[in-house]
Amino acid sequence: MSLSGREAGRNMRRRLRGLPTIPRGKAAPRRSVAKRRWIAAGLVVLAAVAGVLALRKSDPLLPTEIRGSPAWARVYYGDPDRSDFRARKIIEIEFLGRTMLVHRKVQRHFLRLESLFEARAPDYAAAVAAGELDDWSYFNRSVRGEEYKSNHSFGIAIDVNALTNVLGTVGDMPEAIVTQWELEGGAWGGSFSRPDPMHFETHLTPKEIKQRYRPDGSPKDWYLEELSS
Ligand SMILES: [Zn+2]
Helix, strand or coil, rough: CCCHHHHHHHHHHHHHHHHHHHHHHHCCCCCCCCHHHHHHHHHHHHHHCCCEEEEEECCCCCCHHHCCCCCCCCHHHHHCCCCCHHHEEEEEEEECCEEEEEHHHHHHHHHHHHHHHHHHHHHHHHHHHHHCCCCEEECEEEECCCCCCCCCCCCCCCCCHHCCCCCCCCCCCCCCHHHHHHCEEEHHHHHHHCCCCCCEEEEECHHHHHHCCCCCCCCCCHHHHHHHH
């Protein structure tokens, strides 16, 4: 199409839309500056909305959603500063020949840990039972050198062989136990930023523990299947 033909077509379209025609050889008026500013402003707003949505998606978890945090533990295991907490929540379990005090709702998970010691590191398990009394459990206190509550306060943590697994050291905990414990929703202090290799805590909720383990701590069939697949 020639230039004049294109201009004719342009004017026909303009007439149809009720706009004034443009003399030959002149360019069509560009969108007004105001209009372009509106479009730019619209794009900025769109980008801002998209940005906010993206940020909301990557929002950090709430403290109560972070497994193992004091806020999370309080939601699922109660307030350790309540005067009746110990009487109502804490029970004794036998763990590698030791008496451990734990929250009654984590009993199954720590019995599972005991069986991991016995099955995967029997010599180590026997040594714990025969060794020094350096294994600790429930104790309402803050984390050493910190303001916040230790998970020992909730009865959801135990310390094993403290003398050979001192805070800040590598320790001697058998890897086969640690790996499986972490796979099953437990946390091990040796993986913390300040290594605490004696320390084991559960990061499961009471409901999850009951769903996965029998009262003696053995995994239920469906969970065992899931673990071996
Ligand atoms: Zn500990």
